[in-house]
Amino acid sequence: EAQVTQNPRYLITVTGKKLTVTCSQNMNHEYMSWYRQDPGLGLRQIYYSMNVEVTDKGDVPEGYKVSRKEKRNFPLILESPSPNQTSLYFCASSLPHPSPLHFGNGTRLTVT
Amino acid sequence: GDSVTQMEGPVTLSEEAFLTINCTYTATGYPSLFWYVQYPGEGLQLLLKATKADDKGSNKGFEATYRKETTSFHLEKGSVQVSDSAVYFCALNQKAAGNKLTFGGGTRVLVKP
Numbered sequence: 001e002a003q004v005t006q007n008p009r010y011l012i013t014v015t016g017k018k019l020t021v022t023c024s025q026n027m028n029h030e031y032m033s034w035y036r037q038d039p040g041l042g043l044r045q046i047y048y049s050m051n052v053e054v055t056d057k058g059d060v061p062e063g064y065k066v067s068r069k070e071k072r073n074f075p076l077i078l079e080s081p082s083p084n085q086t087s088l089y090f091c092a093s094s095l096p097h098p099s100p101l102h103f104g105n106g107t108r109l110t111v112t
Numbered sequence: 113g114d115s116v117t118q119m120e121g122p123v124t125l126s127e128e129a130f131l132t133i134n135c136t137y138t139a140t141g142y143p144s145l146f147w148y149v150q151y152p153g154e155g156l157q158l159l160l161k162a163t164k165a166d167d168k169g170s171n172k173g174f175e176a177t178y179r180k181e182t183t184s185f186h187l188e189k190g191s192v193q194v195s196d197s198a199v200y201f202c203a204l205n206q207k208a209a210g211n212k213l214t215f216g217g218g219t220r221v222l223v224k225p
Contacts, residue, residue, distance in 0.1 A: 004155070014153045031211045033211070035213075040120075040217045040218075042201060042203075042215030042216050042217045042218050043201070044215075045213070048211075048212065058212065089153055090156065090170055094211050097163075097205065097206075098163055098205055098207070098211075099211065100146065100158040101156075101158075101211065103148075103155035103157070105153070105155045106154075106155055108148040
């Protein structure tokens, strides 16, 4: 089954404790990206990758890092999480524009 | 920059009622337009899309027409069901920034039996 898999689904952590949210896709997509969803703001792009070893900032990259060492994986790293990073995070992948994005089921992160 | 504005919810309807969710956009060039749906506890799923002016996207009884003159992409369904209860997002996509989608704020729809 074609899918984007994120882990964990839920995560509660404390300020400053490094964490990684994993994302994997099995569709051989070149494009992968991370979004955060906040009430009333819709989804905003954090980082994206157009292929292996090619990543770039989206609209809200502050406080986040990513890496793309393999085509299927695109982890999101929060080196020193803060409470304003409490949000619902989605990983997505796609073929080139204008192909639709395929989304994972989300990771709900709470930073206390 | 690009932006998408959609009506705020929640929208509460009775089963078999007509649904309209307004969506307007601001963008340079000729974006592709999408409606995504998010059911509780799940990720976003593509509902329908239109890639050029006057295109009509349709799926599962939902329709939306790409209106360049009014920069709109309103979502409609003639007879909603309880299973249509979800959050609906209008989005546009430009050929840049990793196939980035620019989303509206989302509209929660609740259909009551």
